[in-house]
Amino acid sequence: MSLHFSVLASGSTGNAIFVSDENHSLLVDAGLSGKQMEALFQQINRNVRDLSGILVTHEHSDHIKGIGVLARKYNVPIYANEKTWSAMEGLIGTIAPDQKFIFPTGTVQAFGGISVESFGVSHDAAEPMFFSFHQDNKKLTLITDTGYVSDRMKGIIDNSDVFIFESNHDVEMLRMGRYPWSVKRRILSDLGHVSNEDAGLALADVIGDKTKRIYLAHLSQDNNMKEIARMSVHQVLQEKDLGIDERFTLHDTDPKQPTQLVYV
Structure with a gap:
């Protein structure tokens, strides 16, 4: 460990x-x-x-x-x-x-015993990429800032021990919020950010036997709340009968406070 x-x-x-x-x-x-x-x-x-x-x-x-x-x-x-x-x-x-x-993008770099696998995502940046970290059959995946999670991405991140996963916005909060429509349209697009519900649906496809922890990340300051994100994702995963709260757990992240150091 x-x-x-x-x-x-x-x-x-x-x-x-x-x-x-x-x-x-x-x-x-x-x-x-x-x-x-x-x-x-x-x-x-x-x-x-x-x-x-x-x-x-x-x-x-x-x-x-x-x-x-x-x-x-x-x-x-x-x-x-x-x-x-x-x-x-x-x-x-x-x-x-x-x-x-x-x-x-799409390569692996070794840092001693840590192998870092990069993969492309769909976001309005020059060439955005995120990472899976591998060591001793353990896998930690970080994926935020993507408008959707493609089958290609799912294949790369499948069955990670830990996911740090985008749950950016509640769709209704975003639609009713103060942002100009052009910004709302960008966030909701395939080059924007994953919503709470879509995060749950994507996670349902990649959670595997090894998965133990999921951290909901990159929450919008204006269009989301920890409680709403957790409830929305929890509901989707519960409906999929994947063993949430028994086989794996959901965790919050914060814009100002670090999470506890945890071993994968």
Whole structure:
């Protein structure tokens, strides 16, 4: 039992996930300020200077806000695909050439005993990708910021021990909310975000015998609530008779408070 993780922050205001074993520590995105990121690391008793790398999912600000600061201050390598590098080049400040690494979509990178598998998703960014982390027959999958979950994605993430899964909005809250229609249409589109109900339906197709924990992530600040997301997803999974609360459990994430460090 060495692969462990914490969802440091998740939501429309900023996202960051910590994944580690006894030898390597990785950060997926850094969508908060450098100071906020340092404070989150302190809360889980970890140090930014010990990071082996920062993996970037895509160039939107709620995923890259603190990347440049952390990379320069702690000399952390950054991994992203070529299109994401091009899209975020002017957004994160100058990064030293020896800290810039290409991580192509659809490939696997090894960080010691952790194998990181990247896969493409459907979102309005240059080339968004997310990750499954593999070690000793354990699998941790992170997938947010996608308008839908395709059969291809499901095949890659199927039967993960842990899912950190997008449950972005309640459709009725979004439709009745204050956003302009153009923004609502973008969120509801195939290049937007997965709703609570669609998260439940997609999860029902990928939960397997190994699955033990599901974390509902990237909740909209304006168009969702933890209780609504959990209730909606729970209802779908209960109707599918998959053993929720017995074989596996649902967990919240928070935009400001990290989840407890948990072993996969």
